[in-house]
Amino acid sequence: MSRLDRRGLLKGAGAAAGLALAAPLVARPGFAQGAGTVNIFAWAGYLNDEILNAFKEATGITPNYTPYGTNDELLNQLRANNGAGFDLIWPTVDRVPNYVEFGLVQPLDESKIEVAKVLPSAWENSTNLGAVVDGKRYQVPTDWGTEAVAFDKDQMPLEYGKASYGDIWGESAAGKATVRAHSSLVGLGLWLEAEGKLPRPLLDAFKTPEAQVEIFDVILAEAVARKGNIIQFWNNENEAQGAFRVNGAAIGQTWDSTAAALAKEGLPVGFVAPKEGALAWMEGLSIPAGAENLDNAYAFINWFLTPKAGAMYTNATSINSTAVGSADLLSDEAKAFFAAAYPGDALEKLWWWPIQESWYVTKRNEYQDRFLSA
Numbered sequence: 001m002s003r004l005d006r007r008g009l010l011k012g013a014g015a016a017a018g019l020a021l022a023a024p025l026v027a028r029p030g031f032a033q034g035a036g037t038v039n040i041f042a043w044a045g046y047l048n049d050e051i052l053n054a055f056k057e058a059t060g061i062t063p064n065y066t067p068y069g070t071n072d073e074l075l076n077q078l079r080a081n082n083g084a085g086f087d088l089i090w091p092t093v094d095r096v097p098n099y100v101e102f103g104l105v106q107p108l109d110e111s112k113i114e115v116a117k118v119l120p121s122a123w124e125n126s127t128n129l130g131a132v133v134d135g136k137r138y139q140v141p142t143d144w145g146t147e148a149v150a151f152d153k154d155q156m157p158l159e160y161g162k163a164s165y166g167d168i169w170g171e172s173a174a175g176k177a178t179v180r181a182h183s184s185l186v187g188l189g190l191w192l193e194a195e196g197k198l199p200r201p202l203l204d205a206f207k208t209p210e211a212q213v214e215i216f217d218v219i220l221a222e223a224v225a226r227k228g229n230i231i232q233f234w235n236n237e238n239e240a241q242g243a244f245r246v247n248g249a250a251i252g253q254t255w256d257s258t259a260a261a262l263a264k265e266g267l268p269v270g271f272v273a274p275k276e277g278a279l280a281w282m283e284g285l286s287i288p289a290g291a292e293n294l295d296n297a298y299a300f301i302n303w304f305l306t307p308k309a310g311a312m313y314t315n316a317t318s319i320n321s322t323a324v325g326s327a328d329l330l331s332d333e334a335k336a337f338f339a340a341a342y343p344g345d346a347l348e349k350l351w352w353w354p355i356q357e358s359w360y361v362t363k364r365n366e367y368q369d370r371f372l373s374a
Helices: 006-022 029-033 049-059 072-082 095-102 122-132 181-194 202-206 210-226 237-245 257-265 294-304 306-319 332-341 358-373
Strands: 037-043 060-067 140-152 178-179 229-231 251-255 271-272 279-285
Touching: 029 294, 029 332, 037 072, 037 294, 049 060, 049 294, 049 306, 060 072, 072 095, 095 122, 095 358, 122 140, 140 294, 140 358, 178 237, 181 202, 181 210, 181 251, 181 279, 181 358, 202 210, 210 358, 229 237, 229 257, 237 251, 237 257, 251 257, 257 271, 257 279, 271 332, 279 294, 294 306, 306 332
Parallel strands: 037 060, 178 229, 178 251
Antiparallel strands: 140 251, 140 271, 140 279
16 A cells, blocks of 8 residues: 655645646536536535535536535445435545445546646555556545544643553543544554554454454454543544533544544644554545436536635645645644644654455444444
8 A cells, every 4th residue: 555645745736736737627527517416425514605605606506415424324325325316425535445346436537537636646546545446446536634632732731752542541541532433443453553462463454354353352352441431432523522522521533623623612622643643544526326417526526626625625624635736725723733733754654544345344343333332
């Protein structure tokens, strides 16, 4: 799996800008239409009124936005509808092969995508992370972010270089932590691996079912023994924020957007990459097999990759856009958040989610349920 970090993405921006200047952009079939609708099934909180209205003003197309909270919710809904009902979906790249396996998404027509607008490193690395299956591309990378350590600056102050996933599971966090069950097992696994307590490298768990069982049996036993630290489990953005806002959490393994939203409210919540490496993910737009408004779907993809749209998205969510030039338009608040979250060598140590095959997800969910019910 290729390494990908924000510096690599930003280095790619210059090359992409040069490409855009050297060659004319491809035609914009969706932009020219300027009518009709596009039905978007996306993560809750990703598309606010500012973004939706800006798209409609630029294209004349009316966006209909339906939110979801988890990858599994998206997959299950699409399977129930046999890939119909929406023109665009927003899965994480490591889960795209699951949609391809069930025939829920269609190969993209790359001639309709303004590829020069995407940071080259994001486009290239998404190939290895799950966007391309059997030589066909099923997703355009639009954004990336991390799941790392959120913390109350007053109750449990942390600093880069010392902060660890282990802080979530230590004695000082008893009754104060919030985590998502399945991904917290991976974070705990990274800590145990760093401590030399796993029987084999954590990445092996994504390669074979036998390795997954061998590794996760050890992780689960440790998680159950330390379950008293967890004051609340979360499954989606609202629940993760609520853990800090009203339920007494002082530390947790959360998305970057969670901590950023709480900080914007004035709460003393920070976010930092742990020394084991922040869990990094890439997301993007895919077109379901039963999409009805194809031109408008491509129009949204191309518009979302403009610098202005990318910056609007990042300023609203604190999730990194892959649109060339968007970083130059970020708010000072967004820039400060990134600097605090990823100081020093944090970007070089990002731990990118490998492709999660169906067999891995099935067994992962079993371990999650055993953890929750213990």
